[in-house]
Every structure is written in structure tokens, then in C-alpha cells.
Amino acid sequence: MVNGNLLTSFAVILLFQSVVGSDHWSYPDRNATNVFPQWGGLCDTGNRQSPIDLSLSGALKGNFPDFEFHNYDKTLTSPSLLNNGHTVKLSNFNVQMTLTGGPLTDKFIVEEVHLHWWSEHTIDKIRYPMEAHIVHRNTRYANITEAASHKNGIAVVGVLFHASNEANKGIGKIIENIEFINSADEIGKPVKIEQKLNLREFFPKLSGGYLSYPGSLTTPSCAEAVTWIVLLDTFPVTLDQVNEFKGIETYGGKKLTDNYRDVQKKNNRPVLVVHQESSDAPASLRASTFSLIGSIVVLYISKVLQ
Numbered sequence: 001m002v003n004g005n006l007l008t009s010f011a012v013i014l015l016f017q018s019v020v021g022s023d024h025w026s027y028p029d030r031n032a033t034n035v036f037p038q039w040g041g042l043c044d045t046g047n048r049q050s051p052i053d054l055s056l057s058g059a060l061k062g063n064f065p066d067f068e069f070h071n072y073d074k075t076l077t078s079p080s081l082l083n084n085g086h087t088v089k090l091s092n093f094n095v096q097m098t099l100t101g102g103p104l105t106d107k108f109i110v111e112e113v114h115l116h117w118w119s120e121h122t123i124d125k126i127r128y129p130m131e132a133h134i135v136h137r138n139t140r141y142a143n144i145t146e147a148a149s150h151k152n153g154i155a156v157v158g159v160l161f162h163a164s165n166e167a168n169k170g171i172g173k174i175i176e177n178i179e180f181i182n183s184a185d186e187i188g189k190p191v192k193i194e195q196k197l198n199l200r201e202f203f204p205k206l207s208g209g210y211l212s213y214p215g216s217l218t219t220p221s222c223a224e225a226v227t228w229i230v231l232l233d234t235f236p237v238t239l240d241q242v243n244e245f246k247g248i249e250t251y252g253g254k255k256l257t258d259n260y261r262d263v264q265k266k267n268n269r270p271v272l273v274v275h276q277e278s279s280d281a282p283a284s285l286r287a288s289t290f291s292l293i294g295s296i297v298v299l300y301i302s303k304v305l306q
Ligand SMILES: *[C@@H]1O[C@H](CO)[C@@H](O)[C@H](O)[C@H]1NC(C)=O
Pocket: 029, 031, 255, 257
């Protein structure tokens, strides 16, 4: 009897440790080391890991139906903001935001939006000061855990922010709430955002071109379940705004100075580049671009014939 109780206590302690332990992975202190830690499992052994360095010149041309971002412009009422010790994330949306189209053959629903400072994906080796991930679950699957065990389970729209003198409105609203989630004592305790907010304030334009490739979550478990969609349009953020995030505390009161994973091996994966035809550029503008190119060609030919 006593032994049984002891055994149960041991099992509970072990379970507790594995649950807590699994959350105690961390990003390296990049001031001190160039070595990225081993996070275990697929993070170390997988072959379609993310992020990667993306480049237009190495990409394959794709043409798909346009994406349909449904309800992304609707006002969100009291979404949750959470410091989970690794990022700041927005979730618990009262509006169902769904994504269909592009290379996706199912319907995906927004689960959360979180931020990385600096960016995880690089474009031609160039890193951006911030990257937002809009994480979507394939509606075929009941929840994100279940979705993570299927290779078509998750779609993440990655949005890059470039340094500018112009502040980002959506990120500004998160910063107004940072003081409530800043401290390590607040890790795991969501707060409600009371300001009016919609996703378009972060990403004013979602209809342009993008790069897409098969990859993984960029945090443990590093599940290889993600169709990545990285937008070609980037949006302004000020470096002062980015610095506000560098003061957020992770476990033990350490500052989460940055939270980006190193780029992973591409392993010859196809990266598609897709330019959506019905983007915001009016047809007349595209037509005049063509006529401009046409005139240059004519000028060139007439010069050669002289
Ligand atoms: C790394 O260096 C920067 C710049 O000096 C500093 O602001 C930051 O706190 C340092 N990060 C850590 C984890 O010590």
C-alpha cells in the first residue's frame, strides 16, 4: 500500500517534470555563443525543418487560385495576450478567421498570432527586425495537437516587418499591454486586450505575392506539419517598437532578448514563388508597365538597327 502510494507519487513527479521540463527549452544567449542548443526530437533529426533562408532566385514559379482571407478585418473583442516564456501570443478570438485558396486544398482557421524578434526566415540572407506568425489549423482536425501530427495539419502565414520611421499600429497596441505580461511571474497568465483590434492593423495588405514551402513548427516539438506561406510584402515597424519586446522576461527573470531559431537545411525542398494576379495593383498599371517595357524594346531595336 505504502509502496503503491510512493510509486504513484513518483509517477506524478516524473509526469510533472516532463510537462514542466518540455517548456524549459530556450534560445541561446547570442551575445555569448554562436552555438544553437539542441532541442531534441524532430528539432534535431527532422528533414523538413523551419525556418530556412528564402530566395526568389532559387524558387519555382507557381500559379494558384487567389487566397481568401475571411474575416481578418473584423474587430476582435478582448482577445488574450500571453507571455509563454518564448513569445508573446494573441489568441481566443471571438471571430472565426479562415484561410482558403492558394496551394491549400482544405480550409484553415486562425488559432493564434505570435511574434518573433528578430525574424526567423531570411530573404537572400537578409534578416528582418520582426516576423509575425499567423498560425492556422486545418479544419479537418479537431485541435492543434491533432493537426500537428499530420503533414497538412497546419498553415502558417509568415509576415516580415522592415525597420522604418513609421510605427505599426497593431504592434503598438500589443506594446500598450506589455507591462501586464512583462515579468517572468506573468508567464502562462493571459490578459485580455481591451483596445479595439483587428489583424489588418498588423498586416495592412495580405493580397500580394508569397513564397511557400513545406516545413515545420520553429519551436519544440518542431512538428513537420506546416505549409509555410511567407508574404513578399513587408510592413513597417520602428526599432523602438522592436526594443520593447527585448525587455520581456523568460524563465528565471532572464530577458528574452531575441526568440528566433537559426535557419535550417533546405534539403532540396521546393520553394514556390507565387504572384497573385488580382493583387492590389490595378490592371491599367500592369498594362502600362508592359507598354513601358515594349517601348524600351522598340528603342533598343531601333538603336541596334542604326
Ligand atoms: C546582449 O547585448 C545587448 C546589447 O549590449 C544587451 O542589450 C542585452 O541585454 C544582452 N543580452 C543578454 C541576454 O545578456
